[in-house]
Amino acid sequence: MSWQNNMKGLKRISEKPNDMVLMDLPEPRLPGDDWLKVKVSYAGICGSDIKMFHMDCSAPDSKLRPPVIPGHEFSGIVWEKGSAVHHVEVGDRVVCHTMVKPCGRCEYCLTGNWGLCRERKGIGSDINGAFAEFLVCPAKNAIKIPEELPLDTAALTEPLACSVRIVEEIGKIRRGEKAVIFGPGPIGACCAMTVRANGAVPVIVGTKHSRHRMEVLQDNGIQCFINDEKLPKNILDYFGGYADMAVDAVGKEAVFQSTFHVVKKLGRIVVGAIDESSTGYSVNMTKVFGSQIKVLPSCSSTPKGWHEALNLLSEHQDEFKKFISGSYPLEQWDRAFQKAESRDGFKIMLRP
Ligand SMILES: [Zn+2]
Ligand SMILES: [Zn+2]
Incomplete structure (x- = not known):
C-alpha cells in the first residue's frame, strides 16, 4: 500500500x-x-x-x-x-x-x-x-x-438549487405573479431571490424573532411581514389581492396552515419543508376543493437547477453574499x- x-x-x-x-x-x-x-x-x-x-x-x-x-x-x-x-x-x-x-x-x-x-x-x-x-x-x-x-x-448553490426547484420546477412561477414565502431562513431567502429573478414579486413572512434576518432581506429590497392576525390584510394591501403562490420554507404544520390564508383561488401552495416529527398534517379539503388550490411538495434539487443556481449567484452575487x-x-x-x-x-x- x-x-x-x-x-x-x-x-x-x-x-x-x-x-x-x-x-x-x-x-x-x-x-x-x-x-x-x-x-x-x-x-x-x-x-x-x-x-x-x-x-x-x-x-x-x-x-x-x-x-x-x-x-x-x-x-x-x-x-x-x-x-x-x-x-x-x-x-x-x-x-x-x-x-x-x-x-x-x-x-x-x-x-x-x-x-x-x-x-x-x-x-x-x-x-x-x-x-x-x-x-x-x-x-x-x-x-x-x-x-x-x-x-x-x-x-x-445547493440551497439555491433547492429553491429553484420549489419556485420554478414545482411552483411554476410566472412573470408578474405574487408569491408569499414563509420562513426568512436561507431557503426562504433563496426562494425570494428566485421569485424576483423570474419577474415576479416576493414577500417574506417571519416571526418577531427573525428581525435580524428580515433587515438583511429588506436591505435586498424584499418586503417582509410578521406572521400575525394582520397578515392576510397586509398581503391584500401590499399585492392588491392574495398571492398566486405561497411557500412553506419552515416545515411546521402551523406555518403550512397559514399559507391557506394568503393564497388566492386557483393558487399554489408549495411545501418546501416538512416537520418529520409530525404524524401527518391535517388539510382542509373543503377549502382545497372549493378554491381549487394546488398543494405541491418540493424536495431536494435537480442537476438542471444547479446550473441555474450558479447563474443566479453570479448575476446577483452582492445580494447573495449578504x-x-x-x-x-x-x-x-x-x-x-x-x-x-x-x-x-x-x-x-x-x-x-
Ligand atoms: Zn442543505
Ligand atoms: Zn433508479
Missing part, C-alpha cells in the same frame, strides 16, 4: 445523538477512474445537518448513516482526477451535486427524478461529505464555478453549529 496523508474531518462516529468528533482521518482515495478528489473550500451548515446532529440515527429510515462525515453544501478545488475525467481539470473550482449511484434503470431515474431512486446514495448522508479537508465524488456531479463567482458564495453570516475553521465546528442553530444569522459555513 502506498503512503497516505492524513486530513482533518468532522465525523459522526455512531448512531448516538451528538456523537460527532473532529479527528485525523486518512485522505480519501479515488474509488474509480471517473471520480474526483476535491479540496473543500467552504461547506455550509444546513438545517438538516443540525437536525441530524441531535438525532438518534439507529432508525431504519434514518437519513444519516454513521459512521460518516456530513456536509452536502460545498465549493472546492479539484485536487486529483481519474483517468476517464475530461470535463474538469486539476485546479478547477467546482461545486458538486450530491446524488451518487442512482440505478439509472427505475422509472424515477429514467424521468430525471434521481432523488426518488431507491438505490441512490447522498454525499454527506450515506457517503462522506464536506466537513473535511477532502472528499471524493463522481466527476459527472461536478460543475465548474463561473470565474467571477467567489468560492464562499458558490457554496450557496446571506452568508460567518465562516469558521473546522476546529471551531461546535461554535459554528451553535451559531447556525441560534438562527440569528443566515448561512454559517465551515472552512476546512
Whole structure:
C-alpha cells in the first residue's frame, strides 16, 4: 500500500445523538477512474445537518448513516482526477451535486427524478461529505464555478438549487405573479431571490424573532411581514389581492396552515419543508376543493437547477453574499453549529 496523508474531518462516529468528533482521518482515495478528489473550500451548515446532529440515527429510515462525515453544501478545488475525467481539470473550482449511484434503470431515474431512486446514495448522508479537508465524488456531479463567482458564495448553490426547484420546477412561477414565502431562513431567502429573478414579486413572512434576518432581506429590497392576525390584510394591501403562490420554507404544520390564508383561488401552495416529527398534517379539503388550490411538495434539487443556481449567484452575487453570516475553521465546528442553530444569522459555513 502506498503512503497516505492524513486530513482533518468532522465525523459522526455512531448512531448516538451528538456523537460527532473532529479527528485525523486518512485522505480519501479515488474509488474509480471517473471520480474526483476535491479540496473543500467552504461547506455550509444546513438545517438538516443540525437536525441530524441531535438525532438518534439507529432508525431504519434514518437519513444519516454513521459512521460518516456530513456536509452536502460545498465549493472546492479539484485536487486529483481519474483517468476517464475530461470535463474538469486539476485546479478547477467546482461545486458538486450530491446524488451518487442512482440505478439509472427505475422509472424515477429514467424521468430525471434521481432523488426518488431507491438505490441512490447522498454525499454527506450515506457517503462522506464536506466537513473535511477532502472528499471524493463522481466527476459527472461536478460543475465548474463561473470565474467571477467567489468560492464562499458558490457554496450557496445547493440551497439555491433547492429553491429553484420549489419556485420554478414545482411552483411554476410566472412573470408578474405574487408569491408569499414563509420562513426568512436561507431557503426562504433563496426562494425570494428566485421569485424576483423570474419577474415576479416576493414577500417574506417571519416571526418577531427573525428581525435580524428580515433587515438583511429588506436591505435586498424584499418586503417582509410578521406572521400575525394582520397578515392576510397586509398581503391584500401590499399585492392588491392574495398571492398566486405561497411557500412553506419552515416545515411546521402551523406555518403550512397559514399559507391557506394568503393564497388566492386557483393558487399554489408549495411545501418546501416538512416537520418529520409530525404524524401527518391535517388539510382542509373543503377549502382545497372549493378554491381549487394546488398543494405541491418540493424536495431536494435537480442537476438542471444547479446550473441555474450558479447563474443566479453570479448575476446577483452582492445580494447573495449578504446571506452568508460567518465562516469558521473546522476546529471551531461546535461554535459554528451553535451559531447556525441560534438562527440569528443566515448561512454559517465551515472552512476546512
Ligand atoms: Zn442543505
Ligand atoms: Zn433508479
